[in-house]
Amino acid sequence: MLSLSPAKLLVLLVIALIVLGPDKLPHVARQLGAAWGDLRRFRARLESDVRGAFPDLPPTHEVAQAVRSPLAFLDRLADEHERSRAADTEDRSDEVGGDPPATGPPPATNGNGTGPHGVATSAGRAAGAADVGALPPLVPDDPSMN
Numbered sequence: 715m716l717s718l719s720p721a722k723l724l725v726l727l728v729i730a731l732i733v734l735g736p737d738k739l740p741h742v743a744r745q746l747g748a749a750w751g752d753l754r755r756f757r758a759r760l761e762s763d764v765r766g767a768f769p770d771l772p773p774t775h776e777v778a779q780a781v782r783s784p785l786a787f788l789d790r791l792a793d794e795h796e797r798s799r800a801a802d803t804e805d806r807s808d809e810v811g812g813d814p815p816a817t818g819p820p821p822a823t824n825g826n827g828t829g830p831h832g833v834a835t836s837a838g839r840a841a842g843a844a845d846v847g848a849l850p851p852l853v854p855d856d857p858s859m860n
């Protein structure tokens with residue numbers, strides 16, 4: 715983008731003074747100032763019209779940042795999507811009255827609340843030692859099933 719440091723601005727003013735002369739420079743400066751003001755008013759009117767048509771549009775500075783750094787903008791949008799998905803999942807679980815369905819297989823246990831290496835699993839800790847006997851048998855006692 716165009717960056718005007720004080721030194722560059724001074725060089726431009728000196729060149730404009732040499733090219734235009736001292737008698738025309740104030741008139742041209744007024745015209746440039748008026749054109750700049752018209753451009754700013756046009757931009758503000760255009761932005762308000764677009765915002766009226768599209769109220770969900772992000773602020774102008776966010777759009778400018780997205781143009782400068784599209785990957786960061788896409789990362790932020792992905793994060794917002796993840797948060798809204800998580801909120802939707804929580805809302806659905808509140809409506810149903812339970813936890814959202816677990817993804818993946820249930821933890822493996824040995825029937826006594828411990829995992830394959832004898833370490834207590836969360837299911838075993840939640841059930842407690844007294845409740846382990848109340849669990850249904852893993853293999854039915856029906857001899858016709860053998």
